Amino acid sequence: MDGNDNVVLNWTDSASEGVTGYQVEWSADGNTWIPYTVIDPGVGRCVLGGLAEGNTYHFRIGAIGPDGVAPETAKARTVATIEFADPVETTLQAPVDLRYSNVTEDGLTVSWKSPPENKLITEYRITVYDKGLHMVASRKVSVSAEDDGSWSCAFDGLESDAHYTITVESSGGLGTAKSAPATTSARTALAVPTGFSGESVADQSVVLKWDIPDNVAGIAFHEIVYAVKGTDEMHALPLFVDPATGTCIVSGLDADTEYVFFLRAVGESGAVPSRHVTFEVKTTVAEPTDCVVADADEKSAGITWTVPTDTSGLAGYEIRYREKETGDWHVCANADVDADVNVDAHGGSSVMSVRVGHLDPGKEYQFQVRSLGREGSPSSNWIDAGSVTTKSVLDQPNAWNVSPGLAGNALDAVVRVTWTFATDAKNDKTGGYVIIYTPSGGEPVSHTVDGDKIVFDAEDGTYGYVLENLDPGTEYTFFLSVTGDETTVIPPALPERIVWTPLLVPVDLEAGNVTANSVQLTWNHADATGVDRYIVEYESAPGVWTEWTNVDFRPDGYACTVNGLDPGTACLFRVTAIGVAGVDGAASVTMQFPVTTDILTVTQPTISGLAPVAATGGTLDATLSWTFDPGMTNPAWVAGYTITYTWVDAFETEYDVEHVVDGNLVVFDAETGVFSYTLTTLLPGTAYTFTISAKGDGEHLLVSGDSATYYAEAG
The missing domain is CATH 2.60.40.10 (Immunoglobulins)
Known part of the structure; x- marks a missing residue:
């Protein structure tokens, strides 16, 4: 026994090879053995404490080989009777230099040093208490002969941003009392943000997002710093984000550049910031600017944009379009980068343009442009270029006709123009019509007709309009075309129609100088334009008209004498004007009452x-x-x-x-x-x-x- 009433066992190591340690066991009766400890090879000594006074104890030591304890090595025994004349316990010294480190959101490491008097210390007990001094974790650390007096113990499974009290006590064998606890206070770090990622990556910005923790009470803000990947230079101005906000926009970045973003939660005074989480992203190539779509016709539209100043990683451009607010996007054209194409001499910037075809008439399209990156360089976001409506192609009538006639006053010629459209073909944007007519040898006249002036016959689907105040007996050439506005395309005029307007009807036919076999006829003609001659006829039998003669046109008067009539005969006469082109007049003048020749x-x-x-x-x-x-x-x-x-x-x-x-x-x-x-x-x-x-x-x-x-x- 030593001076501290401990039993000290000494032995000489076994000469056998492969011994990994020595099992020390004790027994109160020599039959039932209780393991006490394992001693490493080369020590040859074991101190046993905590034995009861006045009892007899049996001890044995066995070498531990590959197969366990060898029976023959366990025969060495030492029997000792413990008697203490003055049973006095020795109080152990408390550990010193107690501290904690490696603080995380759910754990920390406790470290301490052995006290100056530490020979009787066999283990240290470390206990963690919460704010209410309820034990939440406990560990034991055994003392070994080769320890250098510096100890540590790690704890996990703790709550984030929580206050804890940590105690470490020294403990020994028989005859010793555990030391007073060494005590310190610790606080775990704030919870680490989760789900850290990015979206809406652009050429100069990125939207960062993360999950908002369930408990934000201890978080003052979220701190974001960033650096170009591969460099140690952090962004000089960290971004501070409200803890209840799980998103933030970082702008002012360089295009086509890889960045590393660091995010951590920072607490109020005394709180331990969380550890950083990272997110890596590469910005897109530079976006095109000043994207504008305009200059649309019925099948295509022109789109222009300004080439970005920074063209690193830029491979080309991509254009897409869709019917506005509906339909799927359609990628329609690529344009290679060319610094010399369409250079604006005034602004000094490169302007590119593309014309997009194969569009449908009369539809509104939305256009977008983006820069295409080379391999490894992300393409830019789609940049809106606005919308444009292609022009509507007005439908051309599929049939038309020109019918001449005389006005109700019998002094002017009129022409009725009629046309039809194919079924359901008439465009709602047809604003009106243009009728162009040219008299033979004269200048063309353009006559615009509003759509509400047109007469529509629902029964046969015919549209019609009457041109008035035309010259009688005149050859006219007619063209018909529809009209619209600046959003429409007017198709070519319909094929020409050539007609003669009718001659005016001779009027005031009278008979004079009646003899037994002759009558002198006279008449008037308000406008004899186009008249070549007149035909004079008499009714030789009821309903049968016989031509008597052709009378040449004389501008100084209209008269002729009809000879060879039967005396005392009642005769009806009529006069018809014949045009210069051989076209009959539209009507003739007829005497209303017969003329009876003299007997x-x-x-x-x-x-x-x-x-x-x-x-x-x-x-x-x-x-x-x-x-x-x-x-x-x-x-x-x-x-x-x-x-x-x-x-x-x-x-x-x-x-x-x-x-x-x-x-x-x-x-x-x-x-x-x-x-x-x-x-x-x-x-x-x-x-x-x-x-x-x-x-x-x-x-x-x-x-x-x-x-x-x-x-x-x-x-």
């Missing part, structure tokens, strides 16, 4: 001769001839004749014969105008006195005057 009045016929024809037996046939004054050309107008002839025979007896002849039996020679009738049974060589009296039909012919006498000798 032909002639004197009684004059006998012009008696010519023998043939002798029959003792009689003679002779033809009596006569004429009328004035000439009468139609024997049918004579109802009949009374021919009287007288003679005296040898006995001076006077004979008187009256012969009534029907007019139809009289022969008329139209060439000579001579009427004739053959008398029979005349006596040859006899002198006859002939008288003839004609009777008119009362409708066409009136015969006046006395009968004529003719003397002739028969045969």
Whole structure:
């Protein structure tokens, strides 16, 4: 035993190879063995404390090899009876230089040094208490012979930003009392932000984000510093972010550059900042600026942008478009970088432009541009270039026609222009129409018609408009086109239409100087433009018109005499104007009431001769001839004749014969105008006195005057 009433065992190490240590055991009865400790090879000594006074103890030592304790080495025994005359305990000294380090959000390391008197110390007990002095963790550290007197113990599983009291006590064997505790206070670090990442990475900025901790009471702010990757120079101005805000925008960065961002939670006075978490990102290549889309037609639009000053990592540009607010984006064109393309001489910056085609008419498109990075360099964000609406292509009518006519005043020509559209083809942006017409040899006239002036026939789908105040009898060339506004494209005009406007109708047709067989016609013409001649017709039978003559156009007057009419006949006349191109007038003027010619009045016929024809037996046939004054050309107008002839025979007896002849039996020679009738049974060589009296039909012919006498000798 030593001076401190401890049992000290000494031994000589086994000569066997492979011994890893020596097991020290004790027993109160020599049968039941209790392990006490393991001593390393080469020590050969073990101090046993804490034994009860007056008891007998048995000890044994066994060498520990690869297979455990060898039985033969455990036979060495030492038996000792412990008696203490004066049972006095020795109080151990407390550890010194107690401190903590390596503080994290959930743990720390406690360190201390052995006291000057430390031979009896076999272990140290470290205990951690919370703010309410409730034990939350405890550890034991055994003392070994080779320890240098500096000790440490790590704890984890603690709460973040929590206050703790830490105690360390020295403890020994039998006959010793544990030391007073060495005490210190500690505070764990703030919770480490989680979910640290970035989004909306641009050429000069990045949006950082992290998860907001459940408890932000101890956090004063979140601190962010950053540096270019591969360098130690941190950004000079750290960014302080409200603890309840889990996001922050870092701007002023360089394009196409790798950065490392450091984030930690910083507490109020006395709080331990959390450890840093990091996020690495590379900014995009520089973005294009001044992106503008404009100059749209019906199928394409022009887009321009300014090339960035910093072109590092820049490989080209990409343009995309979509129908505004709808549809998917469509990448449409790439443009290679070229410092010499479209250089603006005034601003000194490079301006690039691309025309995007294959667009649909009348739609609003949204455009965006971005810079493309080379391999390893992120492309920039899409930069909005605005929107533009392509022009609508106005639909052209699919059929049209021009129909000339006369105005209601019968003094002007009009033209009705009609057209149709294909089914559902008419564009709502059709504002109106332009009708261009050119008179032959004249200047074109453009006539714009608002859409609300057009007459639409819903039944046949025809649109129409009437052009007024045109010249009659004139050749016109017409073109038709639709109109719109600055947002529309006007298609080419429809193919031309060439028409003649109608001639004006001759008016005021009158008859004068009516005779038995003629009528003088006169008329007026308000505008004889385009008239070449007139056709005069009379109604020869109900509904049957017979052309009498062509009358050449004379600007000094309109008149003609119609001859060869039947006496006493009611006739209707009409006059039609014929144009210079052979086109008939639109209408003719017709007399509303028939003109009746006068009855032909002639004197009684004059006998012009008696010519023998043939002798029959003792009689003679002779033809009596006569004429009328004035000439009468139609024997049918004579109802009949009374021919009287007288003679005296040898006995001076006077004979008187009256012969009534029907007019139809009289022969008329139209060439000579001579009427004739053959008398029979005349006596040859006899002198006859002939008288003839004609009777008119009362409708066409009136015969006046006395009968004529003719003397002739028969045969």
